[in-house]
Amino acid sequence: MTLLLHLSIFFTILFISLPSSHSSSSNDKNALLQIKKALNNPPLLSSWNPQTNFCTTWTGVECTNGRVTALTISSGEISGQIPAQVGDLLELRTLDFSYLTHLTGNIPHTITKLKYLDLLRLKQTNLSGYIPDFISELKSVTFLDLSFNQFTGPIPGSLSQMPKLGALQINDNKLTGSIPNSFGSFVGTVPNLYLFNNKLSGKVPESLSKYDFNAVDLSGNSFIGDGSVFFGRNKTTIRVDLSRNMFEFDLSKVKFARSIVSLDLSHNKISGKFPRELTKLRLEHFNVSYNHLCGKIPSGGLLQTFEPSAFSHNLCLCGTPLKAC
Known part of the structure; x- marks a missing residue:
């Protein structure tokens, strides 16, 4: 009898101590209401009514098994900063604050609590400051988009420590410095690199030549030196845009992957002659002008x-579609 009593007490205590899904769901709802309050109760979030089901009727909220797994706040009159409470949505897979031109401030450190986050998109806002190192703590992120913002300072070398990162879009900011040397040692997937329209400079680390990038866009910066590190006959690269930089290399010595369909080398200091293997590429976009x-x-x-x-403003190119030699 005593044993049964003890077992009954044990299981009662265990049941009480276990967090219920209802409790977790309530925590998500409270976090969302705090986010709405921190953003000054904008009209865009007028559907966030405490009396309704947040999983089915709240704009930008998606749930799985009663837990918030996606939060998308986009294209509305939102002012203020990203609320710290986003870090309390512990089951988030997608966090998307985009096309919010009055969203200011920095990226909150609390996002490091989002251990399951797969997609982080903070695009076309007015966020500023340095891109924080702590983003690299998001080990499940496959797609990182911080484009069209006001971020300054260097590219954090720690981004190379994100094992699942498949695409890094930090274009159209005010970033300075060079590509980190650590990008020559990605710990996992080799991501597509979109670094265009910044204030980046210096040489591309030679160690990047060992990687088979799917897509690279460094255009609209002030890079110098040998940009041919991204090419190689045995690679499977599809798109390369090195335009509007100050790259210098001999085009005749470059070996191109047969997989390339888009190649823009315009507005650089590239010399040499055309390699015949360029005629073997199934090009959809091509430019070597200037x-x-x-x-x-x-x-x-x-x-x-x-x-x-696409061929104009070179030293002495000739032949179709230019004048005959």
Whole structure:
């Protein structure tokens, strides 16, 4: 009898101590209401009524098994900063604050509590300051988009420590410095790199040549040196845009992957002649204008299908679609 009594007490205590799904769901709801309050109760979130089901009727909220797994606040009159309470939505897979031109301040440290976060998009807002190192603590993120903001300072080298990162979009900011050397040692997936339209400079780390990037866009910066590290005959690269920089290398020595469909090298200091293997590429976009290239444009393939402007303003290029040699 005594044993049964003890067992009954034990299981009663165990049941009481276990967090219920209802309790967790209430925590999510409270966090959402705190977020709404911190954003000054904007009209965009007028559907966030405490009397209604947040999983089914609240704008931008998605749930799985009663827990908030996606929060998307986009394209509305939102002012203020990203509320710290986003870090209390512990089951979040997607966090998206986009097209909010009056959203200011920094990225809150509390997002490091979101251990299951897969997509972090803070795009086209007025966020500023440095991109924080602590973002690298988000080990489940596969897609990181911080584009079209006011971020300054260097690219955090710690981003290379995100093992599942498949795409890094930090373009259209005011970032300075060079590509971190640590990007030559990604711990996991080699991400697509979108660094265009910043104030970046310096040489591209040579160690990046060992990687097979799917897409690279460094355009609109002040990079110098050898940009050909992204090419290689045995790679599977699809898109490369190095335009509007100060890269200097000999195009005739570059080996191109057959997989490339988009190649923009315009507005640099690239010299040499056209390698014939460019005629073997199934190019959809191509531009080498405003460089120091010379010699005859090889015939065959798709090169002759592009406008003369794609070849213009070089030292002495000739042949179709330019003037005959």
